[in-house]
Amino acid sequence: MLVKDIMLREVVTVSPFATIREAMRVMKQNKVKSLVVEKRDAHDAYGIITYTNILKTIVAEEGDIDLVNVYDICAKPALTISRELDVKHAARLMVNIGVRRLLVTSSNELAGIVTMSDIVGAILKLADEEA
Template sequence: MAQHVRDIMTGDPATVEPQTSVAQVARIMRDEDLGVVLVTDGDDLRGLVTDRDLVIRSVSEGRDPERTTVAGACSDDLVTIGPDEDLVHAVELMREHSVRRIPVVDRGHPVGIVSLGDMAMERDPESALGDISAARPNT
């Protein structure tokens, strides 16, 4: 059983710059079958945007998705974790901050994402969440 974040994280996360349009981020999510994209300024992590963020913070406000940048839709009060941290700590952070995904950062640079689904597949692959997380997406 994996014991460290690096063992189960999704590496090489999709990233965009803050000035990227919401529409472009949505297309990246669609094309790469992602629910989250990291927002970076150069090599530094600035935020995280989920498909839900795009809907709640942009589309539902009536903003033009081609002209609205992701900077206004992303979460910038981030909880991060290092790749060598124990999985128990990742679970604690998710519970404490009520988040489903945590960017994995090494020396200030994003190297991956660890999600609740990753945890479920590792810790209880027979659970409903483990099954759902391992299944092919509905397209």
Template structure:
């Protein structure tokens, strides 16, 4: 039987408000050894910010990030998955939308993130991506 999203997702995502600074997101990423934070206004998911978003939409466009907020750099086209959904179907949707991470939402509340790394570790933990994804981060 194919796994569900909740069986392979990363639980307890970091969720910050759109008004949070890019610096706060970067600190959370460093402290939790993750590459993304979800952007939510209350329980309303607004987007996702990745470490790449901070570089491409933040650093590359501004000399000073002190007043740069997550709403300035987040991907606002949010594709979500249900935790009880078949993981293969979610991965297909990720492929169709050319995204590396998908927010997992239950009853309107973010409960996890499914990444390509999570999928690789489930499907083939000995693959290059599976091994890289399971390795300790380089903080």
């Protein structure tokens, strides 16, 4: 099974110049726990912002959600994998590095996102089909 078979193609993105408040609003509206941070230009990398990034900024650093931009706290470059990669390699990468989601690219452009939940769901579905 390949990453392209289980990845989520509808990825919610946010501008790197959006405030934390704007990012939180987009997350809530779309019922997601992370956002892909758009590239600023063709040679830039994608980033990712999660609840964890936001909470660390708000609580630990006493950041102002109206003054801090997404670009200032996102993980960048985000870890990316090819849509043609076998799912077992994506899972191994997630476990070894300790991340819950990977951006999926095709020709260096965003094609989707895959999460640990997607992989576990695919494994369970496959196991149910075999049973």
